[in-house]
Amino acid sequence: MHGRINPTALRLMDACELIMRDITTLEELTARRIAVAADATPSAISYHFGSQEELIVAVAERVYRRLNAERLTLLRKAVERRRPAPADLDEVIAALIGPSIRWSLDPTSGYPVLSHFTSLAQRSGDPQHYRRITENVEHHKAFIPPLKQIAPWLDDVDIGWRLNCALGIRSQVTRSRERTAILTGHQIDLHDPEGMIARMVEVIAPMFRRHG
Structure with a gap:
């Protein structure tokens, strides 16, 4: 949604986001529950968004913008901090992966909204609704110029590949905590965001360093 948002539509979005933070499955999210929390009627969802599904997409898009704004601010x-010299590699990588790690461990963040959105997108028979979020990589592309300055021997393809691998590492850890705990013998505190970020930076940074 663009421009000034109708007050009722905004209340619906706020209510939907708050409920999505608390629920375990999307089946718990009903039009009536959203409407009651927003002091509106269930028909208002269709009027302002077209469907409950589109409301969820709008809410997820808003949350995703907040996450990406945090990421880009850190970048x-x-x-x-180092201009005109290249930025510190570890700091750039921490900007890339850090916000998601922190959000995933913060019960007050919008991270559950993104998790539910991902589940909805994966099981939908019509992925068109979700492409404007799932295929949006402009914020990731913002990391390419600083990384090229840090590692000028890598071209855009090499950096893009490494960026995607870095995001894969982050996603694997945030979405598969139990497996991570088992594979590490429960010796890593997976509830310590700064410790996890530091460990991931340690693994990812060598991908952007020259070897030999």
């Missing part, structure tokens, strides 16, 4: 700080 800008990393770049400015």
Whole structure:
């Protein structure tokens, strides 16, 4: 949604987001529950968004924008701190993966909204609704110029590949905590975001360093 949002539509989005933070499965999210929380009627969802599904997409898009804004703010700080020299590699990687790790461990964040959205997108027979979020990588592309300055021997393809691998590492850890705990013998505190970020940076950074 663009421009000024209708007050009722905004209340519906706020209510939907709050409920999605608390529920375990999307089956618990009903039009009536959203409407009651928003002091609106269930028909208001269709009127303002077309469907409950589109409301969820709008809410997820808003949450995703907040996450990406945090990511890009950290990137800008990393770049400015060393300008005109290349940014610190570890700091750039922490900007890329850190917000998601912190959000995934913060019960007050919008991370559950993104998790539910991912589940909905994966099981939908019509992925068109979700592409504007799932295929949006502009915020990731913002990391390419600083990384090229850090590692000029890598071209855009090499950096893009490594970026995607870095995001894969982050996703694997945030979405498969139990498996991570088992594979590490329960010796890593998976509830310590800064410790987890530091460990992931340690693994990811060598992908952008020159070897030999």
